Amino acid sequence: MLGIGTDLVDIDRFREVLRRTPTVADRVFLPSERAYASEAVDPTARLAARFAAKEATLKSFGVGLGAMRMSEIEVVKQPDGRPEIVLHGRAAEFASERGVARLLCTLSHTDTLAQAVVVALGS
Ligand SMILES: CC(C)(COP(=O)(O)OP(=O)(O)OC[C@H]1O[C@@H](n2cnc3c(N)ncnc32)[C@H](O)[C@@H]1OP(=O)(O)O)[C@@H](O)C(=O)NCCC(=O)NCCS
Numbered sequence: 001m002l003g004i005g006t007d008l009v010d011i012d013r014f015r016e017v018l019r020r021t022p023t024v025a026d027r028v029f030l031p032s033e034r035a036y037a038s039e040a041v042d043p044t045a046r047l048a049a050r051f052a053a054k055e056a057t058l059k060s061f062g063v064g065l066g067a068m069r070m071s072e073i074e075v076v077k078q079p080d081g082r083p084e085i086v087l088h089g090r091a092a093e094f095a096s097e098r099g100v101a102r103l104l105c106t107l108s109h110t111d112t113l114a115q116a117v118v119v120a121l122g123s
Contacts, residue, residue: 005059048114056118
């Protein structure tokens with residue numbers, strides 16, 4: 001195991017961020033993530049969980065905001081429901097340079113909070 005990261009997002013605060021600055025959603029989320037979120041009664045809960053997963057991934061790498069684009073970290077929904085982290089661009093290069101072979105991710109959300117835990121594994 002190379003690293004572990006977690007993040008907790010207050011859904012109403014995140015809703016307010018998206019309301020005030022709608023371009024945040026375009027910068028942070030991929031179309032696939034927005035499409036999946038839009039199927040929910042409250043899409044913001046799923047978006048907040050995905051934002052938490054992106055921050056947890058940065059933490060598992062031992063870096064912070066600015067090290068890579070949030071849109072380079074994608075949360076992909078598997079057919080059985082499990083979330084999987086897929087990296088693109090600089091984020092994929094970074095992981096490869098650091099010997100990260102696999103990322104494990106788990107998400108949870110209630111009406112008020114969204115949480116993610118990410119574990120970075122070497123080969
Ligand atoms: C998996 C399950 C127990 C989670 O229930 P929950 O407590 O209501 O949901 P939480 O808010 O804690 O977590 C929701 C997140 O769990 C994750 N999840 C869903 N199914 C999952 C699964 N099979 N394995 C791991 N994670 C799963 C998803 O990331 C989901 O969030 P998302 O839809 O925004 O991606 C529930 O969805 C369930 O029973 N599903 C149907 C049966 C199933 O898939 N069983 C497991 C395989 S046999």
